[in-house]
Amino acid sequence: MFQVRFHGRGGQGVVTAAELLASAAFSEGRHAQAFPSFGSERMGAPVMSFCRIDDQPIRTHEPVTEPDALIIQDPTLLHQAELFAGLGRDGYMLVNSTKGFAELGLGDFAKDFHQDRLLVVPASSLALTHLGRPLPGAALLGGFAALTWAVSLDSVLAAINDKFSGPVADGNAEAARAAFGFVRDEREALIREAQIREELSDA
């Protein structure tokens, strides 16, 4: 089972993002479950949503307390310690930001994880560019696909086109593609850097 937890603020499409991810997994013939955190969701209040993906039917309905991946839609939430609760050492994290992890003040935190699994993607800017509105969900999913390969980019695009139509679908799809490329390149760069560092230390 692959478990994802989304963090964002009310109005940013956190619930929709989880549902899109579930829809993407569904299109691959897998079982998926998506649900929100059911808080008092006012605009701007911190909210969470969850998505589980598995090849077996998913029986549990408890919240995701041990996520395999975190998707942070709003970097202003990063000061909350509980945000990272339960994320294992092999976990993934994708933050919607133009700044890197060190710049975000998470340099020390990041040391305990795989460097190529904690990435940022400027999802809001990409959304603004391709969709005309800073709703980062679709872009983040594109980035997520490149980061984790838990779902394919094609599945993400299928989910987007299933949920939306017309220019909104097109814009979201473009943003997702752009984010996918961004994260893929970022990952490859990090992996290469790590390889070079290893070679240097071996030498």
Place this chain on the structure above:
Amino acid sequence: MLKQVEGSRAVAEAVAMCRPQVICAYPITPQTHIVEALSAMVKDETLDAEFLNVESEFAAMSVAIGASAAGARAYTATASQGLLYMSEAVWNAAGLGLPIVMTVANRAIGAPINIWNDHSDAMSQRDAGWLQLYAETNQEALDLHIQAFRIAEELSVPVMVCMDGFLLTHASERVDLPAPSQVDAFLPRYEPRQVLDPDEPVSIGAMVGPEAFTEVRYLAYAQMRQALDVIGAAAADFSTQFGRDSGGLVRPYRTGDAEIVVVALGSVLGTVKDAVDELRADGTRVGVLGINTYRPFPADAVREALGGARHVVVLERALAPGSGGIVTADIRAALDPQPRRISTVIAGLGGRAVTRKSLRALLAKAGELEPLTFLDLDTGLVDRELARMRAARRSGPSPENMLRDLGITASRIG
């Protein structure tokens, strides 16, 4: 057809396929998505029905009563406070013998106001004379509505389909939605046992005094006994026609050789099964019994399923403050005269997550369980409030004091 949809949506589509003729609704979290979907279907004419936006839940059930008495298939949905507000009409519908189907999106009852899931709402109406069916998954939730209309109309008894609020209603899961033709084949036209017909006028709703009231009520009891068979038959037919097990009376899981059996209702069963599998892997002989039909209470089926288990742990999603467990009492009565050790565990009140971890820890030490336990109780929090209450007469509202104590400003994980 397989679909990835929110539970509410799945239920709305299933209900629509049952061809309700009158849908009346008053909004309350977390049922709103169901009635919103149905209202859209009526408005754009994909569903041919009358949809009434009523002024209260009491009005909702009352409109359903009028519609059903006039011979139409009637449906409504509610939860929590709404169910209580319509309580008089809920009892009235059962007493009148009207086969209304209602979704209860299980939610806690206030005060304190709480919009999250537990079973206190449906439990408060357990003696109203309605059938109560509990769904474990979104698939079962949609399936149960299809079965509910048939069961209700066959018996002339109203049916409540209970599905956990948020956990099922707002969860997007993969479901198999039947084709309308399948539903039509399973669910015949509504043929009322009694109906308001100017050509054959009858008076429905007379006052009944001491001379006949007992007999009228006995009939209701007898119908509940009969319901056990009708529910079983409907589930069997459903299985044949739709190719999957849904509903029925009880659903045992790894109870065959179990020493300990956990009994529960609703979506928590999924989490319990995960915990049971882990415990089994560690060698603990534990199983779980899902109660699919709570009213009528399937005593025989429960007794049979609990077999030789020496310890029954009843996981309750509601609390009777004056006595403890609610379902426990039914279990105890069913097992009589072969009593077992029964432990009541009150869990998940007001939407507190019931986790695999907590269940594992609890069941690993099942031998030490008290007769009544509150899972994951923050005893410190309680003790501090009790101390405040002892220290001053005007200690203030307890819920607010405890929230302040916790420093709660946003929902927390788990």
Place this chain on the structure above:
Amino acid sequence: MPYQRIKFYQTGSLAVGNRLLAEDQRSVQSTAGRSNALTCGHRACQGCGEALGARYALDAVHRATGGKMIAVNATGCLEVFSTPFPQTSWQIAWLHSLFGNAPAVASGVAAALKAMGRTDIRVVGQGGDGGTVDIGFACLSGMFERNDDVLYICYDNQAYMNTGVQRSGATPPAARTATTQAVGREPGNRFGQGKNVPLIAMAHEIPYVATATVADLRDLEYKATRAMDFHGARYLHILVPCPLGWGSAPADTIKVARLATESGLFPVFEAETGEVTSSTPIRRRVPVTDYLRIQARYAHLFRPRERTEVIARIQAAADRNIARFGLMPADIPAERTGPPAPAPVTSPSGAGLEGR
């Protein structure tokens, strides 16, 4: 030699239909073929205004609908005395659910009929003042707001009679009830704002609203019939004296109702979409004391001493009604001592004055 005064039953009078009228002018009740929707054998008190009003109203609706009607009844006197298990006095399709939901249940019946393509069958919801003005008020307003196709009839005897004469939102000021006893500094019901449901119904601008009493039964039949000309939400408010609760003589029920209208305390009128379209003028105005004196529920206003200030307030309310609804056409003197001159008939309760 003394001569015998012979009463002439003139058409256009308050007589209950007679053989001097053309067939189509006769009242429903006077026809042999009347439906007896509420038939004899019910357990109402002697002189019950509600039984009288219900019989007239429902037989009129029955004739207007060709018998295609369903009635939904709130809990109350009418429901209780008409259906003592295992008997029923109803010869029409009839449903009783709860006290506070008759309007909603009626809405449900109407919705079902529409869904089943049977809009030829019409729906009547009915209840007492308690079930209409108080506990059923939210449902009534909802029915109005949705404009559901229901005629709702309120039989107003101004208190919760079935349960032992307790005060309701329709209980008039100063009236004695079991919960507004004639004791203390302010005996009887307090002076509040009242709850004028006909006016509230008009505020909803529903197609048809009317008031009537059992003193003018032709008018009551006419209004029930007229209501069935409309579709959508309609409201009929009928004053039905209760001898037991009001402390009036059973034989005086119609007289008490007449005094309520002739004093101006109960205006009789019709309205469509929120505008008054007709009002029945007072034929022979009386001071409110004529009305109050013959009801024991107001006895404390006269004994041990006359409470002139309270009576004056009640009179002022009557005066206000008369002004507001135009119940005294200017050419009719406010007081008269002799028999009434023929008054212009503005309410269509008769064909006009035709002497025979």
